[in-house]
Amino acid sequence: MIKNYLKIAWRNLWRNKFFSIINIMGLALGMACSVLIILWVQNELSVDSFHKNNDRLYAVIERQYYDHKVMGQYSVPGVLADEMKKTLPQVEYAVQMAWNNQNTFQVGTKILKLEGTSASADYFKMFSYPLIQGNAQTALNSPLSIALSRKMAVDFFGSPQEAIGKTIRYENKKDFKVTAVFEDLPHNVANKFEFLINWDSFLDENKWAKDWGNNGPIAYVMLRTGTDAALFDKKIAHFLDTYDKDQSAAFREQLGIQKFEDVYLHNNFKNGKPEDGRIEYVHLFSIIAVFILVIACINFMNLTTARSVKRAREIGVRKVVGAVRSVLIRQFVGEAVLLTCFATIIALVIVLLLLPVFNSVTQKQIDFPFGQIRFWLGLTGLTLITGLLSGSYPALFLSSFNPVKVLKGAVKLSTGAAWFRKGLVVFQFVLSVVLIIGTIVISKQVNYIQKKNLGYDRENLIYIPLEGDLTAKYKIFKNEALNMPGIQQVTRISDAPTNFGSTTGGVRWDGKDPNVNVMFTQVSTGYDFVKTMKLKLVSGRDFSRDHATDSVGYIINETSLKRIGYTNPIGKPFTMWGKKGTIVGVLKDFHFNSLHDPILPLIIHFGEENNYGMALIRTKPGQTKQALASAEKLCKELNPNFQFSYYFADAEYQKQYISEQVVGKLSNAFAFLAIFISCLGLLGLAMFTAEQRIKEIGIRKVLGASVGSLFTLLSKEFLILVLIALCIASPLAWLAMHKWLENYSYRTTIDWWVFVLSGVIAIMIALVTVSIQSAKAALMNPVKSLRSE
Known part of the structure; x- marks a missing residue:
């Protein structure tokens, strides 16, 4: 009997080729779209979820209470992880990490700039990154130890085996010994790096990170087996009270934890707690996948029932000769499942063809899961559910025909059935119009x-990291660059102009309420900053060589002025980090961070003599190539042991x-x-x-x-x-x-x-x-x- 049903189904498909093609292609497109979204969602959910000890891995978060609000962040003191491990018996391992940086390495005559970070000794004990060479227990124990990725080891030494025990020059100032080589990180890692440097080395270069009152690094802990995470979260809430003595009624801090595997998808803080983030996109596209599949199923129903008149006599004859309704329902559902199987095969072909384009658009590296049994079982289930869903109504509708009326040629659609099908079309277009809007x-x-006006001109604006000899030779660089083709203005700045990340509450002014702590974003700049950025001054002036007191001068934005409350701010006293000075300028508000965030109070302090940061260059319109060629030539002369690198401000802005x-x-x-x-x-x-x-x-x-x-x-x-x-x-x-x-x-x-x-x-x-x-x-x-x- 099944063979007979298959024959009938095939003959119907072949007899109505145009109808069958439209029906199958509609389902195939819907399923292909759903499969692509499912692959993307699976990839998102898999990020950082593969570690062996994930059930015990947690990120430490800090909640700050000030200015009548609660702010949450992952930045914590640079000595927190080690202290938690020493004093809290629930903590088996703890790791402190810095943010990723592009650093220059040299072996012989080979110089490469690679991205990596610093981490404390427990890193490979906590996280399941396979070590090709070296031991997880000792990989990062020494202050001068470094762990390399397989690719980095091959690039410099030819193989992981050859790399072990060798030295590699870091930033042309320090030699590290290769103590471990780890496998290249998989695609589903949120924080990718090519090397890890011992944490003590980071602390030696960044003394501020040892201060309990400063935040910046991140911390992870691995709890001992059997530890109640909720109780531990409550226990560490006031951990910092013992160490950070700067807390007061105006500013206080609390610690908490978040599961490590949740950080990637839930990293937007609301009221001090991580809630939303990329998980919203996972939910959004999951819903869209369901929507499109439902639309495809409704399309199948309407197309199948649209051809019902063509099969009415067949159904009538079969009922007259004894076919019961349940048999007809099984037949029509089987035909729907058969169509869905064809659609699934075509959908898989479409997915394979579109996957490279889909990866390019989503900036992913999703591979088709040929060897994953769970995927094939899921696809089989999706095919059956789609077939049953799309074939259920046509089966019930076709099998309900009255044989007497059918054979008389009077196939009529009941009012209820007509409204049901119209309702399906309305539902389809509701989903479609929602997607259009x-x-x-x-x-x-x-x-x-x-196109948003950021308050400065981000076109023709580039910045070059000041590293190696270029840091000490900045004045020479600036003076010579200003006389080279294509370069209009040069200044220096401590942070990228599209992302000012450092904040401080260590600010005082006349009339400040001692019970209110205002958090200010701070950045240091050199001369001609306002001119180079093309910012607008509301009052006052830019830093200038004509004013010897600018070393204790401050430029603030309009938002800062509102919080400070000065009526005529120029020349008024202002203190930051105990350094007394005066306000020399007020800038019209401009966006220095993502548009997700409001413009925050900003303080710009003088930093022409800093030994860090970057050179900010304004190029002449239409002469960017000449400016880059000039800057590259100059950098190679002044800083030969470092690769020339640069960033476009508008491109970095778009990356946000x-x-x-x-x-x-x-x-x-x-x-x-x-x-x-x-x-x-x-x-x-x-x-x-x-x-x-x-x-x-x-x-x-x-x-x-x-x-x-x-x-x-x-x-x-x-x-x-x-x-x-x-x-x-x-x-x-x-x-x-x-x-x-x-x-x-x-x-x-x-x-x-x-x-x-x-x-x-x-x-x-x-x-x-x-x-x-x-x-x-x-x-x-x-x-x-x-x-x-």
Whole structure:
């Protein structure tokens, strides 16, 4: 019997090739999209989740209470991890780490700049990164020890085995001994690095990190087996009270922990606790995958039932000869599953073809999981569920035909069934219109970010790290650079102009409330900073060689002035870190961090003589290539042991919004796909309606109805369905996008025209879809449609 069912199913597919192709391709596209999203979601969920001791690994977080608010962060004192391990019996291992840096290494004549960081000795005891050479217990024990990745070891020494015990020159000032070589990090690691340097070496170079009142590094702990994490979290809340004596009623700190594997997806702090983050995108795209698959299933239902009249006599005859309804249901569900199997095969081909493009868009390195049994079991389940879901209604509908009426040629659609199918089309277009509106709003926000006036000119602005001999020779570099082709202005700055990350509460001024601690962002700059950045001064001036007192001068922004409260701030006393001085300038507010965050109070202090930071260069318009060539030539002369590196301020600014750009591109693709599949469903309903009303149309034509009036008659009900979908989708989309935009302190508006444009797009697409079938029905010869009468 099963063989007979398969034969019937195959003959039906072959007899209706056009219908079968549309049906299978609709399902295949929906499934391909869902599979791609599932692969992306699996990749996101797998990040940092592979460590053997993940159930005991935790990141230490710090909550700061000041200025009537609670702020959370991962930055902690640089000596915290070691102290926690010494004093807390629940902690088996603890690691302190710095942020990633680009550092220069040299072996012989080979010089490379690579990204890495510093970590304390317990790192390889806690985290499951395989060591090719060396021992996890001793890999980072010595202050001058360094662990290299396989790639770095091969680049410098030819092989991991040859690297062990060899020395490698660091920043042309220190020699490290290679004590371990670890396997190149997998793609699902959030924090990628090519080397790890012993933590003591970091502390030697960064004395400030030893102060309990300074934050910056991050800390991880591994709890002993059986430790209650919730109780431990409560126990360490006031751990810093013993060590940081700067706490007061105006400023206090508390510690907490967060599971290490959750940090990647939940790293946005709200009220001092990590909650949202990339997990929102995981949820968003998971919902979109379900939406598109449901749209594809609805499309299948409508197309299948649209062809019901063609199979009505077959069903009638089979019922007359004894076929029961349950047998017919199994047959039609089986046909749906068979179609879905074909669709799955095509979907897999589409996924394999599109995966490189998908990886490029999402900036991932997702491999197709050929060898994962769990993936194939999941795909099998998805195929069966899709087949059952998409085939259930057609099976119930087709098997319900009355054989007597069918054989008399009177196949009628009940009112309830008609409303159900129209409801499915409305539901399809609700999901599609939500995606269209969401796509437009996301595009508006991305465009807003790209064109937002930041308060400075980020075009023609580059910065070069001051490293090696270039640090001490900055004055020479600046003087010579200003006389070279393409270079307009040069200054120095302690942090990248797109990301001022250092904050301080050690600020005093006349009239400050001792019970309120205000946190200021701080950055040090050299002469001509305001001119180079093209910032606007509200009052006062830039740092200048004409003023000897600028070493204790401060420039603040408008937000700082509001918090300080001075009416005429220029020349007023101001103290930071105990260094008394005066305010010499007030800048108009400008964005120095992501648009996700509001503009914070900013203090700019003098740093022309600093031994760190970067040179900030304003190039002449249209002469960036000449400026870079000039800067590279000069750097090689002054700093021959270091590779020349530079960064464009506008490119670094855009990197802050990679997630938004990816979401925008994917939303465009998903919205198009959803509309396309929905149109196939609408086409199915149009075909069904035309077949149901074929005799009515014939009679109307005989009585003199024009083609135009018939076209309008057949098309208007579909437009009504789309309008209903638009009315339902608009408030849903507004709520969803309003919540998404709340992640930005500076955001675009959801204008009325967004909904109008979405409606016009949906209506135009629907009109084009149904017009072909409506025109075909309206132009049909009435003699053919009325022949049986």
